[in-house]
Amino acid sequence: MVRNGTGGRRHLIYSPHDPIAMRNTLRREMRRRRRGLRSFQRLLADRALVRHLVNLPAYRRARDLAVYWPADGEVDVRAVAAHAWSTGKHLYLPVIGRGGAMRFARWVQHGELRPNRFGIPEPVQVRQCVPAGRLDLVVMPLVAFDHRGNRLGMGGGYYDRALGGKRRRQLLIGVAFACQQAPSIPAQPWDVPIDLVITERGRIPMRRLRPPGSGGAEQ
Numbered sequence: 001m002v003r004n005g006t007g008g009r010r011h012l013i014y015s016p017h018d019p020i021a022m023r024n025t026l027r028r029e030m031r032r033r034r035r036g037l038r039s040f041q042r043l044l045a046d047r048a049l050v051r052h053l054v055n056l057p058a059y060r061r062a063r064d065l066a067v068y069w070p071a072d073g074e075v076d077v078r079a080v081a082a083h084a085w086s087t088g089k090h091l092y093l094p095v096i097g098r099g100g101a102m103r104f105a106r107w108v109q110h111g112e113l114r115p116n117r118f119g120i121p122e123p124v125q126v127r128q129c130v131p132a133g134r135l136d137l138v139v140m141p142l143v144a145f146d147h148r149g150n151r152l153g154m155g156g157g158y159y160d161r162a163l164g165g166k167r168r169r170q171l172l173i174g175v176a177f178a179c180q181q182a183p184s185i186p187a188q189p190w191d192v193p194i195d196l197v198i199t200e201r202g203r204i205p206m207r208r209l210r211p212p213g214s215g216g217a218e219q
Contacts, residue, residue, distance in 0.1 A: 019186035030144040035073035045200035062136035066092040074141040102162040103129040142176040149193035149206030150185040163192045
């Protein structure tokens with residue numbers, strides 16, 4: 001990888017012959033960008049992004065949806081929770097079980113949370129866990145994304161395993177800051193592409209959009 005530039009944003013040049021190395025390099029760079037945002041930039045971006053999200057028709061239609069608890073400089077979508085509760089939606093948070101399997105636990109208002117082994121809060125009461133297939137909408141954090149729906153997470157593969165396999169019906173929405181968009185991300189066979197990305201600048205439908213169900217759907 002070569003960094004090329006003259007004082008502005010650094011442009012990353014990768015070798016196309018090693019997609020895993022490219023993904024790892026891109027992941028490190030995008031995490032650096034994300035953590036490097038100033039507090040006021042992050043606050044304004046978080047607020048704008050949440051506003052774009054709750055105004056989506058797909059969000060308004062959803063009854064069961066999953067969000068996440070932010071870590072490592074991720075977009076803070078916790079304000080969505082208050083909105084969802086106030087409109088009668090059922091909210092879920094991801095929980096990591098044995099063997100690294102991810103399911104989604106019901107998150108009720110004022111419900112107790114405790115940190116998992118990564119230090120990320122999860123609902124204490126996990127008896128109301130559901131698989132991803134039970135959800136209408138999943139909001140997931142991104143480390144990087146491109147215009148074709150390819151995405152990078154933190155590298156654990158939890159969402160890919162939870163969302164892969166049978167044809168899914170739920171809409172997958174990735175959230176990220178605009179600075180996390182990459183020109184191209186080499187896809188891997190196990191990757192589950194996202195349908196839509198929301199940044200502080202608005203929504204970005206993916207070119208290989210795969211809406212839930214058999215027909216098209218307004219988002």
